[in-house]
Amino acid sequence: MEELVGLEQGFRERRTGAGHGTGEEGGRRARDDRRGLFNPEANLRAALKRQLQTWLHYKNLYWKKLYTVNRIRVAVVTGGNRGIGLEVCKQLASKGVTVVLTARDEKRGAEAVKNLASQGLSNVLFHQLEVGDLSSAVRLADFIREQYGKLDILVNNAGIVGTTTEISDPESFKQELADMDGMEKLEWIRKHTTEPYDKAKECLITNYHGTKIVTEALLPLLQFSSHGRVVNVSSHFGLLRFFSGEELKKELNNIDSLSVQRLDELSEFFLKDFKNGQLEPHGWPTEGGYPAYKVSKALANAYSRIIANKHPELCVNCVHPGYVSTDINFHTGDLMVEEGARGALILAFIPKGGMTGAYLNCTEVASFV
């Protein structure tokens, strides 16, 4: 009972300011007390409690994000807006991988993502990437770092042939090629194709330098993955058998003594020889046409092998997709994109400690020569 009286009195005192002195001073002290000025210990306890709650909140968020990020597998595909690249995005996403579909053109890339979303693949998002542009690759790397903090799979797929082909009437073109086999179709296209210097240069920049630029920008993020994999979509045309000079062939196959700097030099020498009509005497590929495409893919292969040697913690491999019906060959290929993507998918899911520095001809291991 005494306690109750004491409480009631205390309550009255706090309301009137009595017990804190009299008049104006009492009222001010009561207000200060409510603000905790006269109870620093309680005040400190409350502040520590608030700080602890904030810290716990951020700690939980951090672990939640880390847990989520570690559980998801993240892939980047270059040139993902059409052809084989689009199919690779589709198949990776349907196997539960979060796919960053990249394309040089925002509109085409966003459209491809929208189409995949309409097929139920909501784990595909778009980021712009022009493979030959270092600043574009750095922006992509910044985005991946901020969003996921790591990258599990990189598919370097973007590529061009580096030629100009004249097809005046697509309908008669289709009819004319209808009964031909793959090689005959390729030969027909080659006869209607020119290879100007600016296209050859663009081909080297996209296929070789582009692969190198994107891989180098994303390499630190691949190393943050528990199992980073790089898949370079190459071509049968990148095999060393197409080089006429034995010395050049030997040099490009001797990976232990080859450097990326030397590959850059060779890319420059090739373009100089291309301009000066010196391809044949200097051992570059000439027979059967497409010299820039062949050299660009051979340099990209050699680059893959150097990176595979230098980074045994990663799996870095190349694949020839086969002769696949896409825009690159005016849909003359005899494989569908689903089949063309198979080798790339095998390499994208290769188990930890699996094959590295290798080349697949479609789905079979083959030689770089």
Ligand SMILES: NC(=O)c1ccc[n+]([C@@H]2O[C@H](COP(=O)([O-])OP(=O)(O)OC[C@H]3O[C@@H](n4cnc5c(N)ncnc54)[C@H](OP(=O)(O)O)[C@@H]3O)[C@@H](O)[C@H]2O)c1
């Ligand atoms: N199809 C075959 O039979 C065949 C055979 C052997 C090797 N390959 C290789 O397979 C890969 C894919 O070819 P594909 O048949 O799917 O050809 P595709 O249908 O012509 O697709 C090529 C893709 O690369 C993109 N690209 C080109 N230059 C780029 C650049 N500078 N930056 C970013 N993206 C760029 C294109 O984007 P845009 O839409 O913006 O042009 C497009 O998305 C290529 O590396 C090719 O060499 C194909």
